[in-house]
Amino acid sequence: MSTAAPTSLPDESPGMSTQGCIAVLNAGSSSIKFALYEAGTDGGLLFRGQVERIGQSPHLKVANARGEIVAERNWTTGSLDHRGATAEILKLGRELLKDRPVLAFGHRVVHGGMEFTAPVKIDAGVMAALARLVPLAPLHQPHNLAPIEAISEAAPHLPQIACFDTAFHRTQPALAQQFALPRDLTAAGVRRYGFHGLSYDFIVTRLRETVPMLARSRLIIAHLGNGASLCAVRDGRSVASTMGFTAVDGLMMGTRSGALDPGVLLYLMQERGLDAAAIEDLLYRRSGLLGVSGISSDMRTLRQSAAPEAAEAVALFVYRIVREMGSLAAALGGVDGIVFTAGIGENDAATRAEIVAGCGWLGVNLDEARNRGGDCRISADGSRVSAWVVPTDEEQMIARYTRAALAS
Numbered sequence: 230m231s232t233a234a235p236t237s238l239p240d241e242s243p244g245m246s247t248q249g250c251i252a253v254l255n256a257g258s259s260s261i262k263f264a265l266y267e268a269g270t271d272g273g274l275l276f277r278g279q280v281e282r283i284g285q286s287p288h289l290k291v292a293n294a295r296g297e298i299v300a301e302r303n304w305t306t307g308s309l310d311h312r313g314a315t316a317e318i319l320k321l322g323r324e325l326l327k328d329r330p331v332l333a334f335g336h337r338v339v340h341g342g343m344e345f346t347a348p349v350k351i352d353a354g355v356m357a358a359l360a361r362l363v364p365l366a367p368l369h370q371p372h373n374l375a376p377i378e379a380i381s382e383a384a385p386h387l388p389q390i391a392c393f394d395t396a397f398h399r400t401q402p403a404l405a406q407q408f409a410l411p412r413d414l415t416a417a418g419v420r421r422y423g424f425h426g427l428s429y430d431f432i433v434t435r436l437r438e439t440v441p442m443l444a445r446s447r448l449i450i451a452h453l454g455n456g457a458s459l460c461a462v463r464d465g466r467s468v469a470s471t472m473g474f475t476a477v478d479g480l481m482m483g484t485r486s487g488a489l490d491p492g493v494l495l496y497l498m499q500e501r502g503l504d505a506a507a508i509e510d511l512l513y514r515r516s517g518l519l520g521v522s523g524i525s526s527d528m529r530t531l532r533q534s535a536a537p538e539a540a541e542a543v544a545l546f547v548y549r550i551v552r553e554m555g556s557l558a559a560a561l562g563g564v565d566g567i568v569f570t571a572g573i574g575e576n577d578a579a580t581r582a583e584i585v586a587g588c589g590w591l592g593v594n595l596d597e598a599r600n601r602g603g604d605c606r607i608s609a610d611g612s613r614v615s616a617w618v619v620p621t622d623e624e625q626m627i628a629r630y631t632r633a634a635l636a637s
Contacts, residue, residue, distance in 0.1 A: 249332040250275060251631050252322065253624045254315070256337065256372045259283050261314050264624040265322060268332050268635075272628055276325055280314045289317060291325070299325065311375035319383070333388045334380055335631030337427060337623060339369040339476065341393030342418060348396075348630040351377060351389040359391065365418065368513060369476065390631040397426030400466040405560070408474075423460070423470035425452045431626040432570055432619050433465045439605075443615070446565035449557050451550065452621065453580070454571035455483035455526065459550065461557035469560040471553050477512050481549045483526035486516035518542045528573050528580065547580060551587035564591050564614050569607075570621040581607065585616055 251272070255262040259282060265275040276299065278291030287309045291300040300321055309317070322331070336351075340362045349355055356377065363370045377389055398406075406421045408414075429450055436444035448462040457480040461468040471479030471488075481487040489512070497503040503511070519526035522542035524534055531539040558564045567588065569581050578600050585595045585608075592613035600607040608616035 249330045250326065251333055251335060251628045251635075252331050253335045253627045253631070254318070254337070254376045255624055255627065256311060256376050258368050258372055259285070261311065261318065261376065262624060263318050263322075264628065265326065265331075266625070266628040266632075268632065272625075272632055274625075276322075277624070278318070278321075280309075280318065283309060283311060283314050287314065289314075289321070291321065311372050312379040315376040315379040316383075319380070331387065333390060333631050333635050334377075335390045335392060335627040336373065336377055337394065337627055338373045338391045339394045339424060340366040340422065341391075341395045342422075343399070343420075345391070345393050346396050346399045348390050348392045348634060350634060351381075351391050355391065356381075365422070366475065368509075388635065390627075390634045392427060392627045392630045394424045394426045395422045397430045398423030398460075398467040398470055401468060401470070405469045419474060421470070421473040423458075423467065424472045424476045425456070425458050425460070425470075426467070427623040427626050428452050428570060428621040429460045429462065429467065431621050431623060432568055433462060434626070434629075435619055436568070437465065440617075443566050443617070447561040447563055448566045448568055449554055449561070449564055450568045450570065451574050451584070452571045453480075453550070453569065453574035453577075456485070457482045457487075457546075457550075457571075457573070459553050459557055461561045463561055469557055471557075480553060481521075481546050482517045484514050484517045484519045486512045486520070487549060518546060521545055528577055532577070532579060543580070547583045547587065550584050554584070554588050554591070558591060564593075566615045566617060567591075567593060568617045568619050570619050575603070575618055575620050578603070581616075581618070588614075 249268040251266045251268050253264045253266065260279055261283070262279045264277045267273045267275060274294045276291055276293055278289065280287055280289045282288055287304040289302040290298060293299050338359060342362050342365065344358060356374070359370065359374060380387065380389060408420060410419060429452065432450050433444055445464050450460045450462055452458050456476060458470060458472045459480065460470045473479065477485045479487050494508060497508055517526060518528065518531060522531055522539045524536060524539050525531055531543050569575065573580055582595055582600055585593055593616050594609040594612040595616065596607060596609040603618055605619065606615060606617050
């Protein structure tokens with residue numbers, strides 16, 4: 230596997246020059262999303278792209294701020310790993326930016342544990358602490374750290390800022406973060422962390438800018454994509470979430486099972502002979518929409534299918550969300566608004582309609598025309614609980630934090 234790091238970058242110097250830009254990398258298990266933003270106060274988007282199918286047949290695509298494709302590349306082998314993909318991103322970034330310097334890099338890091346409750350400038354001590362958290366997020370954390378390491382080797386003078394998916398949830402009450410396990414395990418870090426925090430943070434920030442009264446109310450935000458979770462938010466702060474110790478907990482997802490009776494795991498080990506690696510593969514890669522349908526993890530494919538297994542998978546996805554809505558409503562002591570975001574939440578009107586119908590007892594009524602049109606507010610005017618669609622943008626949130634870190 231390739232471990233090549235970029236060998237050269239523009240002659241950047243840290244600072245808040247309006248001529249410079251902020252680079253953001255959001256690394257997943259088999260992809261790296263990236264974006265380049267103006268460094269100035271307005272922070273306008275310059276380019277956005279993604280390397281997909283890392284380790285298989287990598288594909289890179291970049292668009293400008295108008296959505297026009299400006300670069301596209303393919304690799305026929307799976308030899309490109311996350312460090313190699315980072316090298317390709319930076320090489321292309323230099324071509325696109327020409328003489329404009331990169332002032333800093335911002336990164337999404339899935340797990341910050343209990344120590345990191347806000348974005349932090351990365352140094353050797355921070356990297357060592359983040360590496361110690363790998364056992365808590367083995368399928369995500371190593372891929373988050375690989376681009377940081379590659380950039381540190383290529384341009385050690387450039388500041389890098391880590392932004393954490395877990396940090397948003399550290400405002401939850403202590404009881405909401407605790408499992409009913411012996412205290413020594415809790416002290417060792419076995420607790421509910423919650424994830425998708427950068428997405429939730431962005432939604433709250435956007436609502437403060439656009440619908441400030443809603444941002445101050447009791448919300449359930451539904452981040453529904455290939456990874457899916459719900460978060461109960463009061464006055465902009467996380468109160469409870471469906472994801473817990475890992476990002477496989479809670480809702481049914483594209484290929485992840487969501488919450489399971491722990492006895493199922495004991496059964497799989499004792500009666501089926503599955504070891505830890507086989508269980509990991511089952512829960513993370515072969516369950517969820519894919520496992521139940523036996524067809525696909527993509528909601529669009531399942532909606533188009535006439536197979537009863539596809540319909541059952543969609544129905545179970547919706548059922549689990551509706552049940553967890555009730556749980557989070559209890560944690561909030563009532564609900565004033567529901568916000569849909571991420572791939573399914575933003576684009577699948579049918580799933581939104583089915584979820585809202587299941588939550589009718591909360592007092593939410595859908596406006597079907599608004600929902601079909603994807604309007605920001607999709608609930609009827611007289612609905613006691615409002616419903617909204619708000620596109621998320623984790624990269625923009627990371628850029629904001631990186632810009633703030635530079636300014637300070």
